[in-house]
Amino acid sequence: MWSACVALLPFAVWAAPKPKAPAARELWEMSLDGGRSLTWERSFESESEVKPNRGFWNKLVDVVAGSPDYRFLVRPYSITSDSHGRIIVTDPGASGVHIFDFAQRKYKFIERREKSKDAMKTPQCVAVDSQDNIYVTDSDAGKIFVFEPSGKYVRAIGSLKGGEGYFKRPTGIAVDSTEQRIYVTDTLRDQVFVLDMQGNILQTIGKTGDGDGEFNLPTELRLSGPNLLVVDAMNFRVQAFDRTGKFLYSIGKIGDTTGAMFRPKAVSVDSEGDLYIVDALWGVVQVFNRQGQLLYYFGGKGTHAGEFQLPSGLFINHDDKVYVVDSFNRRIQVFQYVGVKSSAAGAAK
Template structure:
């Protein structure tokens, strides 16, 4: 079904997949044994839907990096709201804080996070271009930090080869990572997420693997290698960790989404496993 899945979210058995290769979003409703392909949102046709976030109720937010808009869809794919008038240039990642009713939009081209309220009104911008704390160089992915209840953000600061954590107000909290091709390095970091224990999962497209770190950046485990078999990846992109700690990985160039049982599916890290 998928052409080049880049992001995935799951809730109550409903799997939503952003697929820029198909210029569509797929909604797989497993409880009702149905699926649909969403390519029309209101009067617009999706061009490059790359990012997702679970929204309020059963809704989902979708970011299109060519249309430079964010769409809120209901469970059936019907358009509920469009967020487009705030100067977004490349909305590459999304996060929704259901407690504070805040939508965070990562703008890769502007090297910042734009924050909206639950009605789509602009609140503030976080970050900016650079290499200092709370600055970014082409950030690509983002998630809420499930290890805290404070609504903190995890952000893949791709060309600074690091993961940064910011408060919802933009205060720098911590970071880890460095460029390299060794165990625990970040060569081409993509999707980021955290589980209920606070472990940070980072997809690396160059390693074709997912690396699991503690919050100090110490590598704990890794899983995956290049290939097409189960548990192998080819240029993986997004990652999502559900409330039951199941791990969903958008295995983009194998045209599939793989599901793992959290750290149980991982194996001890060796240098060979990341080559």
């Protein structure tokens, strides 16, 4: 093969197109009150971006054998990060989960499509525990799939005899490793289930309705400090509870006025304790304080930096890096928030 490569080298050099001038880097930044700022850093959409600079010999082999087949985001939905900074993205369109490890320049794709028992069909939302085990809800299978950090399958929570899943439509998920609890929303039951780490049901939170502590198609959820935040999608709000399920407050309302929501999808919290809420229909992320006051919003429909089309997932790490799943644009957009740190604020994790 190497002889063939050497023989083809002059032709490959001769036939290669002239290098294109690098595209102008898009710039996007918001200056906020008190010296705070939000800056767009980058977006990514495929396995190839984990290893952007392939060596000369790899490129030479590509001439003979063809370029490698890289995986792309198809219909990404939910996102989180583990203790090593790996970015984990569910992709219902690809029936699997992408793991992007930019620090180690590695990529992995998790799937269970051809399994006769406990096949993963439509991975929806994702969370990790303190050991970086990965928990994925499957809205069609009605189960929660658990994988080791390496991606090795461990078990399915909610798997019944005959292959059916216990949950009607599990979506949002969060893991409290300290208290050994798993929180999962069952959208069609209008409830949040509290499980132990073996999957036994300890408690349910909520019921159908539009009052405090009631839900209408809840979806994503997030643990933030002592609070549990639940996206109450068709009540057009986010509700906050303590860990025992006691209602604390809600943010949002239906409408087209400032601070209203129409299609809330995900929620996360920055180091100052402010809530970021994705609205898929408007293509924006709205930022509220815990009193429900809208501080600012960013985004808008489009394909450029800082613009979204049907955004779905959101995650903010301990360094205030904001990851937004720009679903219809098939990419993840990354922003950096710089604020005034406060030890009293709940960290988003």
